[in-house]
Amino acid sequence: xxxxxxxxxxxxxxxxxxxxxxxxxxxxxxxxxxxxxxxxxxxxxxxxxxxxxxxxxxxxxxxxxxxxxxxxxxxxxxxxxxxxxxxxxxxxxxxxxxxxxxxxxxxxxxxxxxxxxxxxxxxxxxxxxxxxxxxxxxxxxxxxxxxxxxxxxxxxxxxxxxxxxxxxxxxxxxxxxxxxxxxxxxxxxxxxxxxxxxxxxxxxxxxxxxxxxxxxxxxxxxxxxxxxxxxxxxxxxxxxxxxxxxxxxxxxxxxxxxxxxxxxxxxxxxxxxxxxxxxxxxxxxxxxxxxxxxxxxxxxxxxxxxxxxxxxxxxxxxxxxxxxxxxxxxxxxxxxxx
Amino acid sequence: xxxxxxxxxxxxxxxxxxxxxxxxxxxxxxxxxxxxxxxxxxxxxxxxxxxxxxxxxxxxxxxxxxxxxxxxxxxxxxxxxxxxxxxxxxxxxxxxxxxxxxxxxxxxxxxxxxxxxxxxxxxxxxxxxxxxxxxxxxxxxxxxxxxxxxxxxxxxxxxxxxxxxxxxxxxxxxxxxxxxxxxxxxxxxxxxxxxxxxxxxxxxxxxxxxxxxxxxxxxxxxxxxxxxxxxxxxxxxxxxxxxxxxxxxxxxxxxxxxxxxxxxxxxxxxxxxxxxxxxxxxxxxx
Numbered sequence: 001x002x003x004x005x006x007x008x009x010x011x012x013x014x015x016x017x018x019x020x021x022x023x024x025x026x027x028x029x030x031x032x033x034x035x036x037x038x039x040x041x042x043x044x045x046x047x048x049x050x051x052x053x054x055x056x057x058x059x060x061x062x063x064x065x066x067x068x069x070x071x072x073x074x075x076x077x078x079x080x081x082x083x084x085x086x087x088x089x090x091x092x093x094x095x096x097x098x099x100x101x102x103x104x105x106x107x108x109x110x111x112x113x114x115x116x117x118x119x120x121x122x123x124x125x126x127x128x129x130x131x132x133x134x135x136x137x138x139x140x141x142x143x144x145x146x147x148x149x150x151x152x153x154x155x156x157x158x159x160x161x162x163x164x165x166x167x168x169x170x171x172x173x174x175x176x177x178x179x180x181x182x183x184x185x186x187x188x189x190x191x192x193x194x195x196x197x198x199x200x201x202x203x204x205x206x207x208x209x210x211x212x213x214x215x216x217x218x219x220x221x222x223x224x225x226x227x228x229x230x231x232x233x234x235x236x237x238x239x240x241x242x243x244x245x246x247x248x249x250x251x252x253x254x255x256x257x258x259x260x261x262x263x264x265x266x267x268x269x270x271x272x273x274x275x276x277x278x279x280x281x282x283x284x285x286x287x288x289x290x291x292x293x294x295x296x297x298x299x300x301x302x303x304x305x306x307x308x309x310x311x312x313x314x315x316x317x318x319x320x321x322x323x324x325x326x327x328x329x330x331x332x333x334x335x336x337x338x
Numbered sequence: 339x340x341x342x343x344x345x346x347x348x349x350x351x352x353x354x355x356x357x358x359x360x361x362x363x364x365x366x367x368x369x370x371x372x373x374x375x376x377x378x379x380x381x382x383x384x385x386x387x388x389x390x391x392x393x394x395x396x397x398x399x400x401x402x403x404x405x406x407x408x409x410x411x412x413x414x415x416x417x418x419x420x421x422x423x424x425x426x427x428x429x430x431x432x433x434x435x436x437x438x439x440x441x442x443x444x445x446x447x448x449x450x451x452x453x454x455x456x457x458x459x460x461x462x463x464x465x466x467x468x469x470x471x472x473x474x475x476x477x478x479x480x481x482x483x484x485x486x487x488x489x490x491x492x493x494x495x496x497x498x499x500x501x502x503x504x505x506x507x508x509x510x511x512x513x514x515x516x517x518x519x520x521x522x523x524x525x526x527x528x529x530x531x532x533x534x535x536x537x538x539x540x541x542x543x544x545x546x547x548x549x550x551x552x553x554x555x556x557x558x559x560x561x562x563x564x565x566x567x568x569x570x571x572x573x574x575x576x577x578x579x580x581x582x583x584x585x586x587x588x589x590x591x592x593x594x595x596x597x598x599x600x601x602x603x604x605x606x607x608x609x610x611x612x613x614x615x616x617x618x619x620x621x622x623x624x
Contacts, residue, residue, distance in 0.1 A: 071586040078588075096588050152569060154583045194486045195569040197579065204461065204565075209468040211486065325587060331403070334571040 028061040028264050033083035035070035035157065035247070036200055037221050041284035042067075042087070048280055049271055053264060061264055069198050070157035077103065077252065084256050084265045087249045089157040091115070092316040094250050108250040117246035118272035119286035122306055123165040125237040126206065126215040126222045133213045137239045138169040141214065142187040149212035151202040152195040153324055159199065160324060162216040165243035167323075168312045172241060186333045207234060218245060219301070220285035244306040380601070386594035398595045403571055404580060411577040412603065414488060415556030418495035419549045426503025426552075427545055433504070434511040448505070451498045456561030463494055464566040486568030491576065494562045499552030506548035510541055539622040543615045550611040557604055 034042055046063040053061045066073065066081070070089035077083045078101045088094055091109060098104040109116045127135050133146055141148050151159035163185065170184035171177070194211055196202040199221060206215035207229050214237075217225070222236050249269050256262040271277045278288040282297045294301065313319035323329045358364055390398065398404060433445050451459065467474040467484035474484050484490050514537070522532045560578040567574045577600055584593035 069586075071588075075585060075588070100588060152583075155579070155586050157586075193568065195571075197564050197569065197582065201565060205464075209464060209485070210470050211468065320587075326401075326584075326589070326592070331571075334403075 026059045028059055028261060030061060030063045030084045030261060030265060030268060031082060032063060032065045032085050032087055032268070033073050033077055033081060034065055034067050034087040035073055035089045036067050036198065037158070037218060037224070038087060038247075038284075039065075039067045040224070041281060041286065044284065045272070045277065045280045048276060049268055052271060052276070053267065056267075059264075063268070069155070071155070077101070082255050082259070083252050084259065084261050085249060085251050085268055087247065089247050090160065090316060091246070091248045092160075092320050093157060094248055095317060097250075097252070103252050103254045104250050105253050109248060111251075112249065112269060113273060114289050115246055116248045116250060118249060118269070118277065118289060119247070119281040120289065121219045121245045121247070121286055122242045122304070123162050123216055123239075123245065124219045124222050124242065125239060126203075126217050126225060126234050127213065127237050129231075129233055129235055131235065131237060135214050135237055138166055138188075138241075139173070141166070141191065142184060144191075146191055146214065147193050147212040148188060148191045148214055148216065149194060149196075149202050149206040150192055150216040151199055152197055153330055155197040156199055156202075158218060158221075159202075159216075160319075161218070161243055161245045163323065163330065164309060164313060164319060165216075168243055168307050169239070169241055171312065172307075182329060182333075185329075189333050219287070223285040223300075238302050238304055241305045241307070243312075244308045246308070383594050383597050383601070386590055387598045389591035390595050394591070395595050398592050399599050403575070404577075404596060406572040407575050407577045407580045408599075408603070410488060410491065410573075410575065411557055411600075412607075414491045415495055415553050415559075418492055418499050418556050419553035421492075421496050422499045422503045422552050423545050423549045426500055426548060427507055427541065429500070430504045430507040430511055434508055448501050450501075452501050456498065456559065457565065459497060460494060460562035460565030463497060463562065464490070467493060467566065485566050486574070488567075488574050490566035490568065491563050491574060494566050495552075495556040495559060498559055498562055499556050502551040502555060503545065503548030506551065507541060507544045510544040514540055539618070542622075543618055546611055546615050546618075550608050553611075554604055554608060557600065 032042060032046070042063075042065045046065060050061050050063060053059060066076075066083075068076070070093050073081075074086070074088060074093035074096050077086060077097050086094055086097065086104075094104065094108060098106050098108060105111075112118070125135060125141075127133070133140070133143075135141070135146060140146060150162045153159040153163045166185050166188050167181050170181035174180035174184075192212075194202075194205050196205055199218070202215060203217065203221065203225055205211045207225060215222075215225075215234075219236075226234060226236070249272065251262065251265045251269060253262075256265045272281065273289065275290065275293060278290040278293040282288045282293055282300070285300070287301050288294050288297070309316060309319055313322075321328070387395065429448065433441060433448075464485050465471050467477075467490060468486070469475065469478040469483065471485070477484060482489075484493055518536050519532055522536055527535070558578060560576070560582070563576055564579060567576065567579075569575055569579060577596060581593045581596050584590075584596065
């Protein structure tokens with residue numbers, strides 16, 4: 001009895017003392033649902049942002065990050081994963097959240113600068129040390145003696161950029177002839193011996209299993225592979241032209257309004273555009289949007305002509321429908337029994 | 339399985355004195371439990387697939403690519419289950435009938451495919467069997483490719499299916515009465531005759547159960563297969579991958595339609611195996 005009463009008193013005291021303390025410096029939490037290759041970036045950025053938020057408001061914010069395939073992460077959010085912000089591989093996945101669950105306002109891509117993509121990347125080639133097959137540009141990928149490793153664009157959001165980059169190159173070479181482009185991409189995929197389901201799997205297949213001669217990879221992933229596997233194993237080849245890969249970010253409106261985290265969530269994304277944020281993304285091999293920060297990293301990020309998905313394919317929704325939907329162009333390339 | 343079979347089964351309510359009392363109570367709990375754990379998720383799956391309508395359902399399933407994937411998944415799972423039936427029986431026999439140093443260790447090894455995360459299994463198998471791996475490197479000069487072909491799927495499914503057969507057959511072998519074998523030997527039966535007439539009939543129902551489990555597991559396996567299959571559409575693309583592809587396009591209805599078809603087909607095959615078992619028990623009076 002006494003111990004029970006004591007505990008009740010202690011609890012009441014704790015509440016009395018604790019509540020004002022909480023009101024003075026709130027403890028906030030944020031969940032960032034992201035895709036696989038940003039693991040290192042956000043682990044770093046979350047610390048930097050927490051410090052920034054503490055300095056600005058005095059509040060403590062703990063940020064958790066969830067990583068996985070971009071599409072399955074989007075599905076998790078649609079199915080109820082309580083993300084405050086999403087930072088995914090392609091706009092199509094955030095569009096899907098907006099249209100299937102109405103958790104995000106449809107105009108999300110206009111709410112932040114640069115198509116709501118604070119950092120970009122591009123598609124480059126990863127080849128074996130010394131480039132034994134002399135792979136220089138996209139047209140080397142359709143040579144009969146070259147095997148190309150790239151994940152399945154139907155299962156990997158990242159791999160759709162690979163496919164579209166090849167298509168865009170072929171359009172440029174053939175005066176915007178779509179049929180010629182399809183022929184080129186079909187030839188390229190005929191050289192693909194393994195279709196992994198995701199980018200990390202494809203990297204393993206290429207580097208560890210030593211399958212294929214060239215891996216199509218996001219530039220940031222290619223740098224990470226070199227860090228991980230060593231400069232003596234693989235090297236990067238930058239093609240003559242490539243696609244501007246724009247992995248977008250958005251606040252999940254319904255969730256932040258219910259949890260009362262809109263302020264910190266919006267600042268979390270805005271701060272990515274700040275000099276500190278841009279510095280962080282560049283350190284993790286994503287191309288910064290800010291030209292001042294980019295100027296410091298010109299050695300890391302070579303200049304090459306980059307076309308956007310909006311220019312060449314009329315946006316993600318259209319590209320998805322034409323190329324990757326069931327019976328779309330990619331399926332036509334792979335007719336069973338061929 | 340065999341233990342349940344030895345229980346006398348009466349009409350409603352069964353025998354008067356069972357260890358757990360209260361037929362209505364236990365049956366009620368059984369039904370509630372099965373509903374919550376198995377039936378509800380399945381009902382949700384069926385419900386999702388109805389969004390497609392009959393035409394869409396048929397179109398999804400009759401797509402040549404879907405049919406090819408079904409052929410790959412069910413064909414290879416069946417082949418793997420058959421291989422496991424033969425070698426699983428052998429492993430179980432050796433582990434139960436002989437005493438040798440390291441037997442406990444090997445006995446423990448059998449369970450590893452249960453415990454290992456499937457993705458880890460897939461990656462290790464791909465490493466071993468790719469053309470520069472330990473095993474794949476030996477086979478490559480003979481023009482035999484394992485990893486990134488349908489053969490790779492077979493290897494993965496044999497790997498994950500083995501413990502199912504071994505663990506179902508082992509207790510039956512332990513229960514097998516030596517007297518019948520000894521009597522047969524004194525009557526002049528050859529080893530082959532003893533195996534074919536006495537041992538095998540007693541073990542076959544358990545082997546079939548193990549096979550059915552291995553098969554069911556193999557059909558649904560995703561994690562390990564994905565890393566070794568190569569995943570080429572129409573050639574080495576499994577049904578679970580097709581489901582993931584549909585989900586990746588946010589096509590929930592299409593994905594669940596394939597799921598439902600897979601479930602029905604598996605159910606039919608498992609049912610057929612169960613009937614074979616019942617028939618065998620009657621025939622051999624096990």
